[in-house]
Amino acid sequence: xxxxxxxxxxxxxxxEVPRSIGLLFVLVYVxxxxxxxxxxxxxxxxxxxxxxxxxxxxxxxxxADILPPVTEASFPQVQTALKHFAASRQCTExxxxxxxxxxxxxxxxxxxxxxxxVRDQTLTQTPQAVAFSVAESGSDGTREQLARVPMLxxxxxxxxxxxxxxxxxxxxxxxxxxxxxxxxxxxxxAAFLLVYHQLRRHFHSYSRIAENLLRDPDSIERRIxxxxxxxxxxxxxxxxxxxxxxxxxxxxxxxxxxASEELxxxxxxxxxxxLAEAMATVPVGIILFxxxxxxxxxxxxxxxxxxxPRDQQLNPSFTEDTVSEDGKRICEFIxxxxxxxxxxxxxxxxIEGGDGSFYxxxxxxxxxxxxxxxxxxxxxxxxxxxxxxxxxxEFVSQVTHELRTPLTNIRAYTETLSSGMFDDPKVINxxxxxxxKETRRLSRLIEDILSISQLEVGTMQLVLDNVxxxxxxxxxxxxxxxxAESKNIxxxxxxxxxxxxxxxxRDKLAVVVNNLIGNAIKYTPNGGQVxxxxxxxxxxxxxxxxxxxxxxxxxxxxxxxEKFQRSDDELVRAETGTGIGLTTAQEVVNQHGGSISVVSxxxxxxxxxxxxxxxxxxxxxxxLTTAAE
Amino acid sequence: xxxxxxxxxxxxxxxxxSMWLTRxxxxxxxxxxxxxxxxxxxxxEIDLLVTDVNMPQCDGIQLIQWLxxxxxxxxxxxxxxxxxxxxxxxxxxxxxxxxxxAKPFSPSRLSAEIEQKLLAAGKA
Numbered sequence: 001x002x003x004x005x006x007x008x009x010x011x012x013x014x015x016e017v018p019r020s021i022g023l024l025f026v027l028v029y030v031x032x033x034x035x036x037x038x039x040x041x042x043x044x045x046x047x048x049x050x051x052x053x054x055x056x057x058x059x060x061x062x063x064a065d066i067l068p069p070v071t072e073a074s075f076p077q078v079q080t081a082l083k084h085f086a087a088s089r090q091c092t093e094x095x096x097x098x099x100x101x102x103x104x105x106x107x108x109x110x111x112x113x114x115x116x117x118v119r120d121q122t123l124t125q126t127p128q129a130v131a132f133s134v135a136e137s138g139s140d141g142t143r144e145q146l147a148r149v150p151m152l153x154x155x156x157x158x159x160x161x162x163x164x165x166x167x168x169x170x171x172x173x174x175x176x177x178x179x180x181x182x183x184x185x186x187x188x189x190a191a192f193l194l195v196y197h198q199l200r201r202h203f204h205s206y207s208r209i210a211e212n213l214l215r216d217p218d219s220i221e222r223r224i225x226x227x228x229x230x231x232x233x234x235x236x237x238x239x240x241x242x243x244x245x246x247x248x249x250x251x252x253x254x255x256x257x258x259a260s261e262e263l264x265x266x267x268x269x270x271x272x273x274x275l276a277e278a279m280a281t282v283p284v285g286i287i288l289f290x291x292x293x294x295x296x297x298x299x300x301x302x303x304x305x306x307x308x309p310r311d312q313q314l315n316p317s318f319t320e321d322t323v324s325e326d327g328k329r330i331c332e333f334i335x336x337x338x339x340x341x342x343x344x345x346x347x348x349x350x351i352e353g354g355d356g357s358f359y360x361x362x363x364x365x366x367x368x369x370x371x372x373x374x375x376x377x378x379x380x381x382x383x384x385x386x387x388x389x390x391x392x393x394e395f396v397s398q399v400t401h402e403l404r405t406p407l408t409n410i411r412a413y414t415e416t417l418s419s420g421m422f423d424d425p426k427v428i429n430x431x432x433x434x435x436x437k438e439t440r441r442l443s444r445l446i447e448d449i450l451s452i453s454q455l456e457v458g459t460m461q462l463v464l465d466n467v468x469x470x471x472x473x474x475x476x477x478x479x480x481x482x483x484a485e486s487k488n489i490x491x492x493x494x495x496x497x498x499x500x501x502x503x504x505x506r507d508k509l510a511v512v513v514n515n516l517i518g519n520a521i522k523y524t525p526n527g528g529q530v531x532x533x534x535x536x537x538x539x540x541x542x543x544x545x546x547x548x549x550x551x552x553x554x555x556x557x558x559x560x561x562e563k564f565q566r567s568d569d570e571l572v573r574a575e576t577g578t579g580i581g582l583t584t585a586q587e588v589v590n591q592h593g594g595s596i597s598v599v600s601x602x603x604x605x606x607x608x609x610x611x612x613x614x615x616x617x618x619x620x621x622x623x624l625t626t627a628a629e
Numbered sequence: 630x631x632x633x634x635x636x637x638x639x640x641x642x643x644x645x646x647s648m649w650l651t652r653x654x655x656x657x658x659x660x661x662x663x664x665x666x667x668x669x670x671x672x673x674e675i676d677l678l679v680t681d682v683n684m685p686q687c688d689g690i691q692l693i694q695w696l697x698x699x700x701x702x703x704x705x706x707x708x709x710x711x712x713x714x715x716x717x718x719x720x721x722x723x724x725x726x727x728x729x730x731a732k733p734f735s736p737s738r739l740s741a742e743i744e745q746k747l748l749a750a751g752k753a
Contacts, residue, residue, distance in 0.1 A: 401713070405639060408639075408733040410733070412734065412736045421652065427648065434641050
């Protein structure tokens with residue numbers, strides 16, 4: 001019972017569309033089939049009978065025309081003609097009577113001389129007219145045609161009439177009702193099966209779609225791509241799958257640009273509120289454009305980058321002459337997305353800002369969802385990142401070069417020694433010296449790179465010890481004397497008779513001195529002068545490197561201490577360098593509690609001074625002197 | 630004996646090349662930068678140029694361009710480079726018939742290359 005109820009429910013809800021529709025179709029079909037068959041059968045019967053009546057009428061009329069009036073002389077001939085006619089035309093009764101209603105000739109000889117029967121009187125009594133009628137007779141539903149025609153002879157009114165009764169052969173049609181029903185049933189069933197087969201395929205597809213959708217209606221939005229239908233790919237299924245693919249793509253694009261839509265809504269609702277205030281202060285440029293090339297909204301950062309006046313907040317058109325060519329180009333890019341709300345496009349470019357500085361910017365633009373005639377753009381200032389990337393790239397290039405230079409000498413001189421082609425002791429000694437010096441140079445360079453690496457990750461630590469400055473400074477000068485001599489540079493070491501011992505990291509302090517003196521020699525032209533000096537006070541010691549080199553523009557005094565940064569001076573660029581020496585030196589001195597200062601002008605040489613405070617554990621020069629005494 | 634110009638800002642490399650080439654019987658001229666090299670190329674008849682790429686004042690690329698375009702000289706040229714963009718450099722210099730040796734280099738191989746170039750130029 002339950003199953004029947006369920007089936008009925010399913011049928012009512014059309015969940016099993018193919019089967020229920022099929023059953024309904026069969027019911028309608030059977031009823032229609034019966035009606036059509038009966039109707040066809042009856043129609044054919046009527047048509048057939050009508051045709052027979054017409055034929056009988058014509059024949060009877062012809063008989064009346066050719067028969068002579070019944071007289072004694074013509075009686076045998078008339079009787080014979082009647083018999084022949086009856087035999088050939090399925091005529092059951094045939095008689096001729098005169099005006100006195102007496103039968104003068106008949107198929108049945110006993111009727112001759114008898115008065116006309118009552119049944120025949122049902123025909124029209126009009127003696128001059130032709131009369132016909134059809135009557136049911138018998139219990140089997142057979143029908144008869146009653147006919148009466150006058151015998152008209154050569155314009156003389158006939159005094160005799162022929163009465164005839166024909167059997168109508170309606171029930172003897174070629175096809176009976178069951179036959180008709182069978183024929184129509186076969187043809188109809190074939191047609192039904194053909195149509196049903198076609199429809200069922202579609203119903204099946206629709207059914208699968210419905211099943212997919214009804215499986216978990218609440219999560220359709222989240223898994224729209226899962227609504228694809230596998231298996232047989234008919235036209236409906238293919239169309240459905242295409243629809244799902246397009247919808248999924250749209251859904252993805254919509255989610256991508258939801259952020260810009262939300263921004264637009266928020267701004268339009270609370271332009272004077274907290275959000276507008278936040279928008280005005282964020283370090284990201286935000287611009288809303290209308291399709292008439294006017295700015296609906298622009299925050300302070302965007303106006304600074306685009307070079308627009310600060311107080312021009314409403315409706316500045318970027319076609320005005322006050323907007324730079326760069327600004328117009330960027331605005332054209334942004335406005336190009338006004339009719340495309342589903343795609344955010346990014347471009348990296350440069351622009352000269354209102355403050356005269358060049359900005360490297362990333363512009364992200366998209367049309368808004370709700371108002372197709374507007375678009376929003378976000379402008380990110382990536383100048384620092386671009387500079388850092390460029391500096392890092394340059395650093396890698398420079399480090400490669402710096403590493404290869406000492407390595408070249410080490411390899412070449414080692415091969416020279418091992419070749420055995422040079423046996424002069426002086427040459428051999430020189431080779432060893434070069435290899436030693438270049439190995440130390442390489443070692444220092446690696447120390448620098450390690451230091452900068454430690455700076456990057458913040459793991460630089462000092463290994464504290466008592467450091468004697470005198471030998472440290474002397475050794476540094478000795479290391480670079482060869483390079484100085486090759487450039488005819490007068491390298492001087494100006495030290496007081498006594499220097500204090502300081503608490504510090506000897507190796508790292510050596511790096512500081514080497515970097516300062518190495519830079520001085522590198523950037524001092526041939527024939528110049530470099531002097532390393534040291535002064536001690538009660539509180540601190542100052543290690544200075546003074547040169548007569550190319551000097552440094554004051555605007556670069558801060559930048560030269562930044563990681564990987566070098567001055568843009570072409571004289572500086574002519575020399576190789578990694579941009580990490582001064583950074584490392586400053587960091588090491590800072591960790592010792594001191595600082596590095598620079599006094600320099602372009603073309604007037606430079607003086608770098610590292611000042612390191614003396615700690616409680618450090619003995620001053622005065623104490624040393626006393627101890628020595 | 631051939632006249633060879635070595636243009637290099639590293640004194641150690643110049644000295645080393647001089648040792649090897651002099652031992653092979655060549656006459657070696659030395660330049661510490663591109664401008665010095667131009668002066669020597671102008672004043673002397675040089676059979677082969679060995680030049681560093683990174684040099685102060687006038688670098689190796691500028692020197693080679695000057696040599697081919699302004700001095701109209703087709704003498705063999707070998708460059709020494711410690712740069713990391715060797716492939717780009719090779720592509721750049723291929724059109725002017727210049728051979729590139731990456732640093733660090735082998736002096737014996739460089740000497741052999743020089744002899745081969747001189748032989749091809751008929752200066753050996």
